[in-house]
Amino acid sequence: MPRPPVKDIAFTLRQIAGLDAAMEEGLFPDLEPDLVEAVLEEAAKFASERMEPMDVVGDRQGARFDDGAVTMPEGWRELYRDWTAGGWNAIAGPAEFGGQELGTALAAAVSEMWNHASMPFALGPLLTIGAVEALDKHGSDELKQTYLAKLVSGEWMGTMNLTEPQAGSDLAALRSRAERRDDGSYRVFGQKIYITYGEHDLTDNIVHLVLARLPDAPAGVKGISLFLVPKFLPDEEGNPGKRNDVVCHSIEHKLGIHASPTCTMLFGEGTVDGEEPGAIGYLVGEENRGLACMFTMMNNARLMVGMEGVGLADAAYDRALAYARDRQQGRATRLAPDAEKSGAMSPIVAHPDIARTLLTMKSLTDASRAIAFSCAIAIDRARAYGKSDPDKAKAWQERANLLTPVAKAFSTDAACDVASMGIQVHGGMGFVEETGAARLLRNARITPIYEGTNGIQGIDLVARKIGQSGGETAAALFAEFDETLAELSRRNTPEFGETGRCLEAALADLRAATDYLLECLKHGETDTALAGATPYLKLFGLTAGGVWLAKGALAGDHAERVALCRFFAENLVPETAGLKQTVVRGAASLSAAHDLLLAGAA
Amino acid sequence: MPRPPVKDIAFTLRQIAGLDAAMEEGLFPDLEPDLVEAVLEEAAKFASERMEPMDVVGDRQGARFDDGAVTMPEGWRELYRDWTAGGWNAIAGPAEFGGQELGTALAAAVSEMWNHASMPFALGPLLTIGAVEALDKHGSDELKQTYLAKLVSGEWMGTMNLTEPQAGSDLAALRSRAERRDDGSYRVFGQKIYITYGEHDLTDNIVHLVLARLPDAPAGVKGISLFLVPKFLPDEEGNPGKRNDVVCHSIEHKLGIHASPTCTMLFGEGTVDGEEPGAIGYLVGEENRGLACMFTMMNNARLMVGMEGVGLADAAYDRALAYARDRQQGRATRLAPDAEKSGAMSPIVAHPDIARTLLTMKSLTDASRAIAFSCAIAIDRARAYGKSDPDKAKAWQERANLLTPVAKAFSTDAACDVASMGIQVHGGMGFVEETGAARLLRNARITPIYEGTNGIQGIDLVARKIGQSGGETAAALFAEFDETLAELSRRNTPEFGETGRCLEAALADLRAATDYLLECLKHGETDTALAGATPYLKLFGLTAGGVWLAKGALAGDHAERVALCRFFAENLVPETAGLKQTVVRGAASLSAAHDLLLAGAA
Structure with missing residues (x-):
């Protein structure tokens, strides 16, 4: 059970990114150093004891698709149940809907630990949190009342439905369409691809946020609206009721993150018996302003993908260091100046070139963490100053905006490099799947691609x-x-x-x-x-x-x-x-x- | 059927590495420009038409292990049969044993094409060629007469048995042992791991070259001898006869090169009924001088692993360029200055950042090829000067020695980077296995590890x-x-x-x-x-x-x-x-x- 680097995480959060300074300024009334340390320790415990052992199971079994249903790997339902029961999904959610409002910085810190343990597991909740933010900021009161508490607790999970075959980086090209209904709802039609956790059996309901065009929408990105499309329409008690016309058509066979179902989703194909085709959806925010809502999700998601990079890099370093301390090969003069003569072997960590590789891994990881946490604190500061000091709020928001692409890209490039170096340190063992080093590279390789x-x-x-x-x-x-x-x-x-x-x-x-x-x-x-x-x-x-x-x-x-x-x-x-x-x-x-x-x- | 870059290969070989100059000096009496071009064209044809389509089959099915036997993917026996029938295995082999003696440089050039098409296929013959070189240079006449013609033609394949669990980069630690017998033969005992093509059904016999220690050998690398251990002992007609006491214990489950069986081999476990334990082996070179013999194999193999890197990088570039020319996304001002207004989409190759990625891929590949071919020509020049001009021969051999580690490491690091960039150019498609981009990275990732x-x-x-x-x-x-x-x-x-x-x-x-x-x-x-x-x-x-x-x-x-x-x-x-x-x-x-x-x- 490799344990996430709690000390490094706490130090970077408090001293480098400046959580301590912000707490001293009173910007986080709910936080204090002891609480921060306690939260980090508990997260590290859950990550290493409960989550990490399930990662290899997830990779081997993968998410399995059969006739529209996706079965998650053995033990993942229980893992998700216990993880949400521990309150981890709600750590940064709004208090009004059961969240703990502990801030983005602390959420990023614990996120590193989940990604250290099992990035394909941590990926699902990342999207739920994005849905929470979009709804909290842009949703109607009714939508909030119906969905937010369940998404904050993790009882239901959320998804982001942006990509279509012809519209990847270029959302202007998207074609999914929505029609207005007299009751204020909409009907959504279209195909979405690469939908992470688009279908699974971890929760009783799945809340899709979907970009689509209204019939009279302007061309390009100014004609895109955001809709909430639940898999099951909530009944009067708010429980999953009637099935909605949205189905998973297939899942992808991927290089990595095998346990994370990457779905092709079909909206409005007439899959519900006795109903007219059309997935019932509800507008989030204003018509044709969907992109702004989506960016609320996406900016947070970009930082959190950066945290995937940091967590994966951590994990690769841990494994490589442990191996290099154990594996005996060659005679290093550093540890025993007479090794050359005595013939005694040295752990490979004693060889300069292995040391260079490990230190490159560690320092890239630490640098990535410092950038990502600094971005997270900027987000929290912008929120904390809020309306009380608009100038400061704007300055910190712009700081966050500036750092977000760096946090996303630098960390995820680093993750790929560090995971690759981790394989190299293992030598031939690194290329054998059982070792686990290769899995980290396979999982890391998606992070420079998705979320922009x-x-x-x-x-x-x-x-x-x-x-x-x-x-x-x-x-x-x-x-x-x-x-x-x-x-x-x-x-x-x-x-x-x-x-x-x-x-x-x-x-x-x-x-x-x-x-x-x-x-x-x-x-x-x-x-x-x-x-x-x-x-x-x-x-x-x-x-x-x-x-x-x-x-x-x-x-x-x-x-x-x-x-x-x-x-x-x-x-x-x-x-x-x-x-x-x-x-x-x-x-x-x-x-x-x-x-x-x-x-x-x- | 992507086609290897024949023009670039020919140009680099002739103009940059200097094959034309060497031909003009008369150093390659059997070569002339037309022949070189014809050989390259034929190789490109076979690679793209016959070999490349089998690579995906090989990756999906992999080599399958069952009770000591390894079954290769469907169609691979026929592919290997036709490839050897075309004389490709014999291209650089000694004429005395049926080889064409066309030199290392031309061998490297065609090797790039095999690796472009299917690196896991090309890997097997790479080891056979190494065995040919070691036997040709260090083997007794009897061993040469018995084995060389069959290895040169490819009727039998060869392997390199170096690594043991405790002895990877550090061969001083190896423990496999050999005992002398009165008839001049030896009995070999021990376990070898990571043996590429150690067992398979492509040929009727497999010729293992094995490092082991004699009982009275000095410690360290000065006490290692090289033995030839055939899977089947040749009978009086030279055909595969009695089974030898060497078996494949298992094969590895790896990140890539699924079709290339990576075997754990057991020597001398008493697996032949009615016989005393001990794999029958024959000394190659002198006792305790095995490492020198092995380096003959290994130096060539290092350059040829460099060619794996170049071929994989080629293939990744080809795929990425084709995708980037086809995939429409965004509006690039470069192709159509009014694109922003007209709304017409551009192929992503028109975007500067994609162009930077592709040009980085292409130029890294071309630079790697130039280094590798320059190394190959130096080897050929050293051989051509031979005894006629020992000073020049020595200078060129040292040039080859100098360039070999660069050719191996720079090209294989480049292959990993280029294959990774190739995935990135494909976006989400790159992470989906069906696209093939990910396969190239999975295959490339072993190349910085093996052969040193x-x-x-x-x-x-x-x-x-x-x-x-x-x-x-x-x-x-x-x-x-x-x-x-x-x-x-x-x-x-x-x-x-x-x-x-x-x-x-x-x-x-x-x-x-x-x-x-x-x-x-x-x-x-x-x-x-x-x-x-x-x-x-x-x-x-x-x-x-x-x-x-x-x-x-x-x-x-x-x-x-x-x-x-x-x-x-x-x-x-x-x-x-x-x-x-x-x-x-x-x-x-x-x-x-x-x-x-x-x-x-x-």
Whole structure:
């Protein structure tokens, strides 16, 4: 039973992302340090003792499809029942509907643990929480009364129905349609694909949130509305009643997350005997404003997919470290200077190249966590300031907006890299499925794709986020980085090595690249800017991650944190020099070579 | 039926790696340009028409194990029969035993095509060829007469039996033992794991090459001998006769290469009724000199695993490009400046970020191919000079030695990255197994592990290869790079952009890192040097790949090659700056943080 890294999680949350500071400011009246620690400890216990053992079962059995029904792996119903009974689904939900309102930051922290234990399990509730947020913010009182308490507790689960065969990243192309009915309800028709947890037997009802077009809707994304379509229509007591005209047509055979059913859903195919075709749906928010509602779900989901990345990376590191400490191979001079002569074998962790790999894994994971938690705290601060201080609320919301694509993409790219390195540390054993290392890579590989591909995150960061408030949002964050680096420069000790110099160079690279991109956008050179989107996002993540690890090293004053921060700064952060060059100078060569690819595309 | 990139392969072989120059010098009396082109065309035809369609069957069915027997996927026997009937197994084999002696370079080129079509299929013959080389170089005349013709034609297949549970990268730890018999034969006992194609039904006999210790052997790697152990002992006509005491105990359940049986082999368990236990084996080479014989197999195998990487990367690029040209999503201003207004969708290849991904895939693949073919030509040149010019033969052999770890590790790391990017280009479709993109990643993931992990390749490069002839081997290669860069500087046109500047900076980084490592080694600071082994290998590969792409761009004078070379130089090569810094300065921080990992290892 590998245990999630509770100490690292608590430290990052409280010291680096600043939960302690926020608690001291009184922004979280319901939270205090002891409670935070207790919640994290309990989550770690449930994750390692109950959830983790079910992950391998889930991977082997997978979700099974038969004639419209999906059967989840053995033991998963009980696991889900006990997990919701423990109140874990309700941790951040609104108090009015039974939630504990402990905030996004704490929710992100416990989410890392669920993903450490079983990412395919944690994925289902992630979507339920998104549905809760969308309904809480945009739903009518009636919808809230009918659905929210059950979604908050986890008695029912929620889904997000966006994608259609011709409409993936490009929602403007979606064709599912909705018709108005006289009673104020709607009938929804269409096919949706890649619907995570679209059908299963964990709960008695499933609440689908579905994007569709009204007959008189404008073309493009301004003509999309959001509908709530329950699998079973609640009866007068609010219990699952009549079956609705929505069915699961099939599930996908995937590289990973086998236990997470990825469904093709059919709405309005006339599957209910004696009824006219049409899935009964209820409007969420206003007509044609569905995209705004969906973004409420999606932004949270993006951060939470980032947490999937962190949790998977954690898990890969844990396994690889345990293996490297155990596996004896070769003679390392580090542990026993006379090993070469004595012939005694060493654990492979003693070899420099294995150490480099493990430290790369650990520092990438820690940097990803710091970015994601910083994003989560920004969300909580924006909410806490709310209407009392609109300026601050706006500034923190923009901070959250800025960090969300980085949290999503940097963490999930890191998860794939770290899981791959985890396999490598295991050698041949890593390629054998029984070891479990390969499963983590198979599961991780979806995370850079869904909830907006990482390419889309880069575009979002460059085209929308760095230009917020005329660039002030980014500038304010960089100014905070300056403070940390100034503190580092004051407190510098030999143990930090060249950490300060490396991070200062990175921050200069980040500023130069940001200025360049803002200039491009100002002059309408969108393609030039977007050509550098992916390297820019990585440059942003490496710099932010490095500075925040330094902040932690300065705050905690533990030798371990200093050593890891230094390793990251001296070994991984220097890549920013090349990345900056790619952002600032790479567009011309990309444009020239692009024609080569387009030759066959016309 | 995706077709391997024959033009790119021929061009790289002839112009970049220098097959044409070698033919002009008369080093390949049996080769001429028309023959080379004809061989490549025929191979491409067989690969795309016959082999590629069987790859998906192989992946789905996998090799099946039942009671010691392994059944290969449907159609694979026929495929193998026809492939060997076409003479493909014999392409580089010795003429005395029916081989065509067309050289390692051409063998590598066609190998890329087999791996493009079905890497799990191509893997089996790779080991047979290794067995041919070991026997040809070290075997007694009797062994050669009995086995070589059948191995050269492919009528029988060969295997490499090195790994044991406690002896993977560290062969000093191996325990399998051999006893002498009065008739000059030996009896072999022990367990071997991860034996590729250790058992199957493609051929009537399987020839195992097995490392084991004699009772009076010295400890460590100087006490290892190599034995030939046939599955069936040849009868007087040379046909498979009596069963030998070697059996397949089980096969592994793996992330990828499902059709390639990865066997646990038991030698000498007394599995032949009425016979004393002991697998009958024959010594190859001298007693206790087995490792030298094994390295003959292994060096070739390392280059050929590099070709697996190139072939898989090819295949991933082909699929991703085809998908990106077909899939319509979003509105790209590049193809239609008024797309944003007209609402017409664009193929995703028109979006800059997708273009960046595809060009990264393509240029990494091409750079890997250039490195691998250059290594192959060096092997052929060394052989061609042979005894006629021992100095040149030695210089070329050392060039081959230097490039082998780079060809193996850079190409296979590239294959994993390119296959992963290929999934990403497909979006959600990439995660669905039916698309085939995920299969390529699953297959690619073993290549950085077997035939010496890529970490071991880095160590080999740093600890043994760059110091050959006092550093002259590396210096001579870098001097050749200077020539290409001087030519680039002379011929510079605006289309090359900053290619020259980027490559000159990279070569300076490579020289600085090399000098630093050689200094470390001179002063016995082995751990410091090895700490930078992996980043150094990448730095070497990026620089060599970039220079050789430039050589091709200068030779071919095609606009496409110039554009791609420039893209690589301006977008990927700049990473060398960070890599050099990591090599030269990263060891101290690694050492400091290493203690953190060792804490739990004592």
